[in-house]
Amino acid sequence: MNVEDYLKQLNPAQRAAVEAVKGPVMVIAGAGSGKTRVLTYRIAHLIDYHQVDAFQVLSLTFTNKAAREMKERIARIVGPSEAKNLWMGTFHSVFARILRVESDRLGYPSNFTIYDTEDQAKVINNIIKEQSLDKEIYKPKSVARRISAFKNALITPEEYQRSPELREQDAAARMPLMGEIFAAYNERCFRSGAMDFDDLLLNTYMLLRKFPDVLAKYQDRFRYIMVDEYQDTNHAQYLIVKALANRYGNICVVGDDAQSIYAFRGANIKNILNFQRDYEDVQVFKLEQNYRSSKTIVGAANSLISKNKDQLHKEVWTDNDAGERITIHKTVSDNDEGNYVARMIFEKHMTNHLPYESFAILYRTNAQSRAMEDALRRKNIPYRIYGGLSFYQRKEVKDVLAYFRLTINPKDEEAFRRVVNYPKRGIGDTTLDKLTVVANREGVSIWEACQNPMLLESAGINRPTQTKLQDFVTKIESYRVLTQKGDAFEVAGHIAKSSGLIREFSEDKTPEGVSRYENIEELLNSVKEFTENQKEIEDGNPSLDAFMEDVALITDADKGTEDDKHKVSLMTIHLAKGLEFPVVFIVGLEESLFPSMMSMGSRADLEEERRLFYVALTRAEKEAYLTHAQMRYRWGKLIDCEPSRFLEEIDERYLNILTPDFSPFTGPDTSLPSRRRSAENTARKPRTSLRPSSAPPKNLKRVRPTQESEGNFEALTNVEVGERVKHQRFGMGTVSDLEGSGPNKKAIIEFDNVGEKKLLLKFAKLERVNA
DNA sequence: ATTTTACAAATTTTT
């Protein structure tokens, strides 16, 4: 594709934004206005037309998936060898990459661990316990939120102590020791060689501020900077971008104030509202033509968002057809809501021949997915849930990962605590407490304390336990040696086996245990896949370090794969940002659910909820359905619900309000007479108890005790060479070889799309395909 | 040190 070709595909406003390559540029991009297209072509244009070196372009996106897709599109214009040099990714992943290079400046090891929310909570919990504070007053969650807020505002523990206002705020909240906890938390993370998500930003900022030569280096490298979803940047991100752009001034931010929905994690909508004040001679472009949605949807969304006070003026319009009115439907209960949605999807799928991937069900809270899942499953409608408990957060997966983490960075205290006695080694809480005391006293990590027999002795740990600890240390050390030679897959496989975890899981024959075992297999598969991919790439890195780096910053939105074709998407509205679907169901439009209870206190919060609804509505291309239930299960109790105020805020001419008659004689399934209702409820019980009692697998393989696994059971193990088979995830393939026998029988399968895989037949959910 | 039992708490959204 040459210059003329891609410029021709743009409308005047888009084209102007693409061609304005110098100086500060702000693009206000209404929903569905072709923002990604502008960003893509702008970068391609820089490289292709202005001969800018791809190494000098930094592009910060909202998800890594978005970055990957954009890179592919750019590659098609400028060629893959050039495109691969682009710096593209989320703030967190790009800055983690920089921090790995520069970590010694800040006193961190370059293989620092990235703590997720769970690790963070555990550290805080430990500190609260050690200082014997009342955790009714110092709620770990609120402490974590508070610390996160400090970091996003770039406040250090020292600055905290110097600020009377902050100290008073916490004293007023009966938490006068907040500053001490904050300091202890930072200290502990530092000693563990670990950064949390906020640290990735904060430390990048500190790095650039304290070391002018580092700043100069990156200023000089990133001569063209682009920031997507600028309305969702926080203060730290704002300052980092500003610092980096300070030399060349070629900064282009793209965003939509109407879609700012991340204030709760520190995003500051003022960043976009004040951009013109912050930079000189800003060129502003407004993309107001919506290419995505029908006139009805655009009109409805406009009428809704006009209720917000804080916004930049813009007029989103569309050339598309008027389309169907938006349906509002009231149901009796949350289960009923699920049935309605499932029935509508089924009907539309059958009568209009819409594939299942055309549908999305969006909700405010993850908890709402349950009712939807039940209903979809009952109708055998395939679906995929995004978010919720992700694969990498599952307990058993984190256990294995903790061994990996400890191998890479033995100072990682949370990983240490997690696995030092798992599988059981006779090292219990008492020992751990003693270790903590001595580590704190000496100002070293627990690991370092374990390496020093003198310290163990002085901690009052008895001889047998000392030996156990030393055995553990030796074991981890041996893994470390292995990482010097082996690739991620070799090391991971060895660790999983020799740590005893595999044995631990395989001994458990309960359905939960089997599911856990499968998840570990799945994890090792993904290590294998990663290793192989890295080996194929020219300068790929197949080490375990690289794998863990990849895993740490994977986001829920990043994980979609090919096998999501033909599936209905279920996700929170937050996760739906940036996506679009022909038909969208927004469920649970009830007061104190959406808008959420927490947001009803202040106008600013309420406006954010309204923007959230705006985002939800504008995901729809052709049709939108809004549902609300009269009753809903919450906290295990049935509660009454009022329709959301947002429903009244949409201009009526776009609406089609169904006021269904709830007598048992009308609609076939919409409302259920009480007898059937209770019968259904009792019928539900046994199935629910069949579910793994641990958190049900939300993302990858969901264990479905009923249909699938039993249905094809005979077909699983007796495949033969040359046969055509179908795998849930990998698609179609041909069996090329068999290995092992009995329960360990494996098949080597050449898949049409993903190449050769070796699968344990016991677990691979294969289907025979008749040629 | 580990297992069992009982009881409380939880639901906003995520990198």
Place this chain on the structure above:
DNA sequence: TTTGTAAAAT
């Protein structure tokens, strides 16, 4: 309803 934590028992 489910999940996690604290106390009590082995």
